[in-house]
Amino acid sequence: MSIAAISAVSDSQIAAVRAAHPGAFATPAATIRRWAPLAIAIIYIIGSMWYFDFGRLFDSSERVLRLLRSFVVWRDMDTWSYSQIYVGIAQTLAMAFLGTLLGTMGALFVGFLAARNVMPVRVVRQIVRRILDILRGIDQLVWGLVFVRAVGLGPLAGVLAIFVSDLGTLSKLYSEAIENIDRKQVEGVRATGAGQIGIIRYGYIPQVLPVFISQSLYFLESNTRSATILGIVGAGGIGMIIIERFRASLYDQVAFVVLNVLILIFAIDWLSKRVRLWAIGEKHDA
Amino acid sequence: MTYTPMMGGSAGASGGAPDDAVATFERHRIELRATKRVWNILALVIFAICLGLSVWVSRFYPERLADGIPRIFEYFATIMPDLQWDALFAGRTEDGSAVPGSLTYWYTDFWTYLTLIFETVLMAITATLLGTAVAFVLSFPAAANLAPNTWVYIVSRRFLEICRGIPEILLALVFVFMIGIGPLAGVIAIAIHTAGALGKLFSEVNENASSRPIEGITAVGGTWADKMAYAVVPQVAPNFFSYAMLRFEINVRASSIIGFVGAGGIGQELNRVISFYSDDRVLAVLILVVLTVTVIDLMSERIRLGYIGRENFA
Amino acid sequence: MLKLDKLTRRFGDNLAVDNANLDIPDGQMVGIIGRSGAGKSTLLRLLNRLIDPSDGQILFGDADIARLKGKELRAWRSDCAMIFQQFNLVGRLDVITNVMTGRLYDLPAWRAMAQVFTPRERAFAIQALDRLGMAHTALQRAETLSGGQQQRVAIARALAQEPKILLADEPIASLDPMNAKIVMDALRSINREDGITVICNLHTLDTARDYCDRIIGMQDGRIVFDGTPDLLTTQMAREIYGAEAHEAFNEAATSTSLGASSAPVRASA
Numbered sequence: 001m002s003i004a005a006i007s008a009v010s011d012s013q014i015a016a017v018r019a020a021h022p023g024a025f026a027t028p029a030a031t032i033r034r035w036a037p038l039a040i041a042i043i044y045i046i047g048s049m050w051y052f053d054f055g056r057l058f059d060s061s062e063r064v065l066r067l068l069r070s071f072v073v074w075r076d077m078d079t080w081s082y083s084q085i086y087v088g089i090a091q092t093l094a095m096a097f098l099g100t101l102l103g104t105m106g107a108l109f110v111g112f113l114a115a116r117n118v119m120p121v122r123v124v125r126q127i128v129r130r131i132l133d134i135l136r137g138i139d140q141l142v143w144g145l146v147f148v149r150a151v152g153l154g155p156l157a158g159v160l161a162i163f164v165s166d167l168g169t170l171s172k173l174y175s176e177a178i179e180n181i182d183r184k185q186v187e188g189v190r191a192t193g194a195g196q197i198g199i200i201r202y203g204y205i206p207q208v209l210p211v212f213i214s215q216s217l218y219f220l221e222s223n224t225r226s227a228t229i230l231g232i233v234g235a236g237g238i239g240m241i242i243i244e245r246f247r248a249s250l251y252d253q254v255a256f257v258v259l260n261v262l263i264l265i266f267a268i269d270w271l272s273k274r275v276r277l278w279a280i281g282e283k284h285d286a
Numbered sequence: 287m288t289y290t291p292m293m294g295g296s297a298g299a300s301g302g303a304p305d306d307a308v309a310t311f312e313r314h315r316i317e318l319r320a321t322k323r324v325w326n327i328l329a330l331v332i333f334a335i336c337l338g339l340s341v342w343v344s345r346f347y348p349e350r351l352a353d354g355i356p357r358i359f360e361y362f363a364t365i366m367p368d369l370q371w372d373a374l375f376a377g378r379t380e381d382g383s384a385v386p387g388s389l390t391y392w393y394t395d396f397w398t399y400l401t402l403i404f405e406t407v408l409m410a411i412t413a414t415l416l417g418t419a420v421a422f423v424l425s426f427p428a429a430a431n432l433a434p435n436t437w438v439y440i441v442s443r444r445f446l447e448i449c450r451g452i453p454e455i456l457l458a459l460v461f462v463f464m465i466g467i468g469p470l471a472g473v474i475a476i477a478i479h480t481a482g483a484l485g486k487l488f489s490e491v492n493e494n495a496s497s498r499p500i501e502g503i504t505a506v507g508g509t510w511a512d513k514m515a516y517a518v519v520p521q522v523a524p525n526f527f528s529y530a531m532l533r534f535e536i537n538v539r540a541s542s543i544i545g546f547v548g549a550g551g552i553g554q555e556l557n558r559v560i561s562f563y564s565d566d567r568v569l570a571v572l573i574l575v576v577l578t579v580t581v582i583d584l585m586s587e588r589i590r591l592g593y594i595g596r597e598n599f600a
Numbered sequence: 601m602l603k604l605d606k607l608t609r610r611f612g613d614n615l616a617v618d619n620a621n622l623d624i625p626d627g628q629m630v631g632i633i634g635r636s637g638a639g640k641s642t643l644l645r646l647l648n649r650l651i652d653p654s655d656g657q658i659l660f661g662d663a664d665i666a667r668l669k670g671k672e673l674r675a676w677r678s679d680c681a682m683i684f685q686q687f688n689l690v691g692r693l694d695v696i697t698n699v700m701t702g703r704l705y706d707l708p709a710w711r712a713m714a715q716v717f718t719p720r721e722r723a724f725a726i727q728a729l730d731r732l733g734m735a736h737t738a739l740q741r742a743e744t745l746s747g748g749q750q751q752r753v754a755i756a757r758a759l760a761q762e763p764k765i766l767l768a769d770e771p772i773a774s775l776d777p778m779n780a781k782i783v784m785d786a787l788r789s790i791n792r793e794d795g796i797t798v799i800c801n802l803h804t805l806d807t808a809r810d811y812c813d814r815i816i817g818m819q820d821g822r823i824v825f826d827g828t829p830d831l832l833t834t835q836m837a838r839e840i841y842g843a844e845a846h847e848a849f850n851e852a853a854t855s856t857s858l859g860a861s862s863a864p865v866r867a868s869a
């Protein structure tokens with residue numbers, strides 16, 4: 001039985017096939033079901049374009065041009081206070097470093113408190129976890145704003161903001177790493193008659209340390225990125241310089257600083273990839 | 287004849303005594319430990335220098351910290367609401383004013399907050415949809431195995447990298463300047479960042495797609511677009527969906543703070559109450575924000591798991 | 601009539617196909633045999649232009665297939681269907697959509713993108729599936745089918761292309777003997793009843809002898825044998841297969857000679 005060419009398929013044949021395999025043909029219901037998500041998305045987007053007034057995007061051409069021009073045309077470059085800019089960048093790195101370090105040290109302690117297999121008292125564990133949830137639930141930038149109000153403008157607020165939000169996230173990650181360890185090694189240490197501290201030192205730490213280190217390094221990287229914007233709320237670092245000069249309409253300087261920040265971010269990305277590879281390699285021959 | 291476990295036959299055959307091998311091993315071990323010690327000391331020194339520099343540059347001195355910490359606790363005390371148990375659920379009095387100590391008093395501006403939270407969620411949805419659409423389209427030319435030619439590949443990759451590289455809040459700052467204060471600036475800023483972040487993830491998913499169906503569609507005479515639509519999209523759709531939902535969760539957070547620079551949403555109000563008042567209003571808004579983020583996370587997780595579950599059983 | 605003229609393909613220094621000259625008249629069923637790495641797959645992929653030749657010509661009528669580009673190239677691919685060892689279906693699409701992808705070349709772009717198919721196309725796809733006894737699976741996902749069933753769907757997809765030539769690259773190499781026979785019978789019926797030229801890479805000798813009008817033997821990229829099955833002596837076959845002769849003659853795994861075999865000459869191992 002050879003099949004005819006598609007052009008030779010007659011209407012009666014189509015009808016016959018449709019009768020035998022009704023599911024293989026598009027029904028109105030199936031068509032609607034297929035297109036509904038897309039239609040809803042498009043209607044939603046049109047609605048929200050109206051709600052958010054997307055038209056404004058096209059009324060602003062004059063300001064856009066002015067901004068773009070000053071982003072590209074840099075004037076009076078010798079009067080820009082470069083030392084301030086690079087101190088700001090150094091401050092950003094310092095904030096990230098100190099914040100991550102403090103967060104890691106805090107998480108080393110809190111992580112064990114929140115781990116099921118180390119902290120047997122359920123109530124303590126639950127309280128610690130809920131507090132961590134709250135620390136994580138509030139954005140780093142909000143913490144920055146809050147600490148600026150509490151301790152004043154400057155990098156101290158930034159370090160505290162990074163510390164608090166890292167404490168929330170790292171403690172959770174650390175406690176998960178602790179919960180996922182291999183029980184047998186811990187049993188081995190316990191069998192030697194070690195106390196609780198000894199068990200943690202020799203049974204847990206060697207297993208979780210590589211995970212801890214790589215997670216903290218990863219956080220160091222992402223904190224350098226987020227530290228650049230903490231200054232926008234006044235919490236120190238390069239962000240403060242960006243927003244100051246932006247408010248003063250020095251857009252060419254803003255462009256210069258942002259360019260520096262982008263280069264910094266790309267450099268940090270690259271460096272941290274290297275360091276992590278190196279750290280993992282080190283762990284291999286250890 | 288004694289058996290020397292550490293030695294291969296060849297070592298014995300070459301005439302070396304067992305001590306030789308042990309000595310070599312020992313020497314090797316000592317060398318190894320020495321180099322390791324050098325590295326460890328070096329790492330320690332670098333670490334100490336970084337620490338010292340950081341403390342100096344950010345003026346993170348103990349006395350400043352000691353000054354600051356009590357003030358933190360003072361601040362947190364000031365933002366606590368002053369709730370009285372007997373008045374907690376009291377409504378408004380006849381003249382329309384709320385009783386001090388009641389929830390109504392604490393959340394006087396509740397409806398303003400709620401409207402702003404609604405706006406925040408809308409911002410997140412719109413930005414996620416727009417960003418995902420761009421990421422979807424660009425993820426095919428930005429995948430090494432799918433790109434029609436090297437030029438398109440490089441251009442789309444770089445474009446996505448730039449979109450991802452600039453922090454949202456900086457973009458928002460620029461858009462607020464260009465189109466004025468309001469949620470539109472926030473939506474565009476988040477959408478651009480979403481396009482970059484998702485575009486990268488999507489293109490990585492694409493790079494892991496099996497080439498067999500693609501070859502199949504090539505062989506029937508399909509165009510590049512046909513190959514993407516029929517051979518790649520069905521493979522990657524579930525992953526794309528999960529990533530987009532995860533991004534939506536992130537975007538709800540982003541849109542709740544992007545108002546700090548005037549780009550709409552609850553962040554604008556949060557910034558206002560934190561910067562101008564230190565009273566219970568700060569906590570009132572913060573609680574609502576955390577609640578919103580948590581609820582959205584839970585909902586999105588259910589949708590994600592529901593979808594993936596359905597995919598697996600279909 | 602398909603004509604290969606000095607067709608060559610290099611991978612670096614490696615000549616995968618070396619100066620192949622062939623005339624294949626319409627409606628022939630051709631089997632290509634050779635040991636692993638002989639260049640069989642490369643030759644078929646050259647014909648379908650999944651890879652580009654380094655040298656030489658592929659002539660179909662007056663057209664030089666080796667130089668086609670863009671839409672004309674896709675037109676050729678749609679005329680010259682291909683079946684793969686691993687089926688190359690889209691696992692997550694349902695069977696009927698997989699078959700209808702065979703129509704993609706003729707579809708206007710918007711219909712292709714929106715996956716809108718006419719009742720005629722659907723009916724045609726079901727007929728193609730029905731011919732291979734697979735119509736009942738039309739709404740199933742392709743990845744839920746067994747290997748043999750998937751290969752039959754792949755053949756239905758090829759039929760949906762209304763091809764002039766059907767290329768099959770080891771279509772039965774990952775199938776059990778039962779399914780292998782079903783698939784080879786289907787290819788033969790397509791060749792006999794529709795008059796479509798079938799060119800088929802085969803791993804085992806007796807399948808080639810059973811089904812093909814003509815056998816082409818390849819060795820290190822070169823065509824070393826070209827003739828009817830009865831011209832292929834055991835001696836010749838041994839030479840083509842070299843060290844793999846034992847396996848190729850004693851195929852338990854991928855043979856189609858299941859009981860009903862009308863195997864003419866069987867080489868004794």
Ligand SMILES: Nc1ncnc2c1ncn2[C@@H]1O[C@H](COP(=O)(O)OP(=O)(O)OP(=O)(O)O)[C@@H](O)[C@H]1O
Nearest residue numbers: 611614615616634635636637638639640641642643
């Ligand atoms: N994409 C490629 N890149 C480099 N070399 C290749 C490529 N494809 C094939 N080759 C080489 O070309 C030669 C022929 O390979 P081909 O796949 O055509 O052999 P085959 O006869 O189909 O073998 P098999 O029976 O194992 O499928 C081999 O030496 C192979 O290594």
Ligand SMILES: [Mg+2]
Nearest residue numbers: 640641642770
């Ligand atoms: Mg092959």
